[in-house]
Amino acid sequence: MNAVVEARTNLLGLDRAALTEFVTALGEKPFRARQLLTWLYKRRVSDFAEMTDLAKSFRERLAAVAEVRLPEILSETVSHDGTRKWVLRAAAAGESATSPLQAIEMVFIPEPGRGTLCISSQVGCAMDCSFCSTGAQGFNRNLSTAEIVGQVWLANQRLGADDDGARAVTNVVLMGMGEPLANYKNVLPALSVLMDDLCFDLSRRRVTLSTSGLVPQMYRLAEDTNCALAVSLHAPNDALRDQLVPINRRHPIKELLEACWHYLDAQNGRSITFEYVMLDGINDRPEHAIELARLLRGREAKVNLIPFNPFPGNQYRRSSREAIARFCDLLHEHAITVTVRRTRGDDIDAACGQLAGQVEDRVTARLGSKSFGVVVQPGAVLP
Numbered sequence: 550m551n552a553v554v555e556a557r558t559n560l561l562g563l564d565r566a567a568l569t570e571f572v573t574a575l576g577e578k579p580f581r582a583r584q585l586l587t588w589l590y591k592r593r594v595s596d597f598a599e600m601t602d603l604a605k606s607f608r609e610r611l612a613a614v615a616e617v618r619l620p621e622i623l624s625e626t627v628s629h630d631g632t633r634k635w636v637l638r639a640a641a642a643g644e645s646a647t648s649p650l651q652a653i654e655m656v657f658i659p660e661p662g663r664g665t666l667c668i669s670s671q672v673g674c675a676m677d678c679s680f681c682s683t684g685a686q687g688f689n690r691n692l693s694t695a696e697i698v699g700q701v702w703l704a705n706q707r708l709g710a711d712d713d714g715a716r717a718v719t720n721v722v723l724m725g726m727g728e729p730l731a732n733y734k735n736v737l738p739a740l741s742v743l744m745d746d747l748c749f750d751l752s753r754r755r756v757t758l759s760t761s762g763l764v765p766q767m768y769r770l771a772e773d774t775n776c777a778l779a780v781s782l783h784a785p786n787d788a789l790r791d792q793l794v795p796i797n798r799r800h801p802i803k804e805l806l807e808a809c810w811h812y813l814d815a816q817n818g819r820s821i822t823f824e825y826v827m828l829d830g831i832n833d834r835p836e837h838a839i840e841l842a843r844l845l846r847g848r849e850a851k852v853n854l855i856p857f858n859p860f861p862g863n864q865y866r867r868s869s870r871e872a873i874a875r876f877c878d879l880l881h882e883h884a885i886t887v888t889v890r891r892t893r894g895d896d897i898d899a900a901c902g903q904l905a906g907q908v909e910d911r912v913t914a915r916l917g918s919k920s921f922g923v924v925v926q927p928g929a930v931l932p
Contacts (some may be wrong), residue, residue, distance in 0.1 A: 557572065557614055557615050557616045558614060558615045558616070559615075559616055559617065559618045559699075560589060560615050560616070560617055560692075560695075560697040561589070561617060561619075561694075561695040561711055561742075562693055562694040562695030562698065562738075563694075563738075564694075564738040564742050564748075565582065565583075565586065565745055565748070566584040566741075567738065567749060568586065569582040571615075572585065572913055575607075575610055575614070577607060578792075581603070581607065583747060584602060584603060585600070585603075586745075586747040587747065587749055588603075589702075589748075590702075590742075590747065590748040590749055591747075591799060593702070593705060593706055595617035596617075597611045597612050597615075598612070599777045601791075607795075617834055618695065618699070619636060619699045619702060619703045619706075620637075620639065620653075620696060620699050620700060620703060621637060621638040622635055622637060622703070623636045623637060623638055623652055623862060625707075631659045632656060632657065632658050632659070633656070633657040633659075633708075634653075634654060634655070634656045634657075635650065635654065635655050635656075635698070635703075635704075636652050636653075636654050637653050637654070637655065637703075638651070639651040639652060639653050639672050639690075639692060639821075640651055642719045648900070651672045651689055651690070652672075653669040653672055653692070653696075653700075653726050653870075654724070654725060654726060655667060655668045655669060655703055655704065655709050656725065657708065657717070657718070659717075661769050662719075663720060663724060664708070664716075664717045664719050664720070665717050665718075665720040666700070666718045666720070666722070666754040667700060667719060667721070667722050667724050667725045668697065668700040668701060668722070668723060668725050669689070669692065669697075669700070669725035669726035669727050670692055670697060670723055670726070670727040670728070670729040670735075670736055671688065671690070671691050671692055671726060671728065671731065671732055672688070672689040672690050672691075672692065672726070672727070673688040673689050673726065673727070674686070674726060674860035674926060675687075675728070675731065676722075676727055676728045676761045676794070676795065676796055677795050678761060678764075678781070678783075678793060678794050678795070679784075679792065679795075679865075680826055680828060680857060680863065680865050681795060681889070682863070683725075683727070685860075685862065686726075690800045691727075691731070691735055692727070692735060693735055693749075694736075694738045694739045694742075695859040697735060697736065697739040698739050698743075700741050701721055701743065701749060702900060703719065704717070704718055705718055714788040719755060720751070720755045720756075720757070721749075721751060721755065721757070722758075722779075722877070723736065723755075723757065723758045723759060724757070724760050726757040727765065728760065728761055729758050730758070730763040730766035730767065730770065730898075732860050733766050733769065733770075736758070737770075737773055737774060740756060740758070740774050740817055741774070743776075744756055744774075752775055752912060753775045753776055753777065754819070756777060757776065757778070757779050758770070758777070758779070759779040759780070759781060759824065760778070760780060760781065761780075761781045761831050762780060762781070762794065762796050762800050762808075763796065763800070764804055764808045766809040767809070767812060768808055768811060768812075770812065771811055771815035772814045772815065775816045775818075777818070777820070778809070778812055778821050778822070779821070779822040779824055780805065780821060780822070780823050780824065781794060781824045782794075782802075782810060782823040782824060782825055782841075783824065783832065784802075784832050784837075785832075785840035785841040785843075785844055786840060787801045787802055787840075789831075789832060789837075790802060791893040793832070802844070806844065809821050809850075810848065813849055818849070819849065820849040820850055820886070821849065821854050822850075822851050822852075822853050823845065823851070823853070824853050824855055825841070825852055825853065825855065825859065826855045826856075826857050827854055827855060827856050827867065827872070827873050827876065828857050828865045828866070828867075828868060829857075829865070829866040829867060829868045829869065829872070829929065830866075831865065833863055833872045833873070833876055835875065835879055837876070838875075838876045838879035838880055839879060839883070841880065841885075842879065842883035842884075842885050845885055846883060846884065846885065850885070850886070851885075851886035851887065851888065852885055852887045853887075853888050853889075854873060854876065854877060854879055854887060854888055854889045854890065855890045856873060856889070856890070856892055858892065873889060877889055
């Protein structure tokens, strides 16, 4: 009979508290966790043998029971505007090379003095938003904390630092594949690692979680962390949002906005960003702008208008420049802070709403079905 070999623990899946518990279970002092965090995140060293201020016996023990396992890069593409997209293999523990391919995507958007990394939280997505390429792929599983953190670690490794030693990734947005709040138990410790001063040391204003509106999890998030929050609104009334963002049928706009204002109050936040994709003839009329302004007037909110990025098999068209400008002007006239997102990376399908990856063994029913019959694998968290 073959002996059972236990899988080694991927240290990228452990936040400070969990790593401290891990090293003390190995018989080491708690300060060893701080040393490990410095090697992992400040020096970006993944080989325990190179962690020279750790005792040799401890390094040997770590090599036997732990690892730093990064996502495998399947492809890397660079846009004409400098946007960079990676397709990564999502390999869960126990999966073999012959298992069906599951691939996720992450995107790096460089700007002067700023580098934003858009990362994924799930393989596919069950939210079934009608204008999103990821939702059209269906859903396979949640990413582990190590797979989420590993994306940022990998990007930092690949991009390095500029001539002044400044890090390339200054901002992280959970706006890639998946609904982050549907993977709450793995996303929360990942947020901790991103903002921990011993790890990536990103400020709360530079880590943004985007949600389609899982209201119960939004209330939990307000108690558990303090990252920036973006909400995929996309419509100013329930009838239209029911069509575009099916989770609205469970958590309508009034309920969603109450959760938003609670989050601001609980976290003493500056504002919430409301994402609004511009769809020609669907949600871009003047009356929609006025209705949206009435929803948000007097609140600490800003609207990010997103020109729709087409993908194969989708029926929508991007709003004209004139329609977007008119919509923007109307919001300004009603004292709403508004920006228009610049489309980046559309020539490599890296723009907002275009991330698709490769999702095999997907569920056949998605949230948008009449029965809301979402069948997921064990461990997935859906409302």
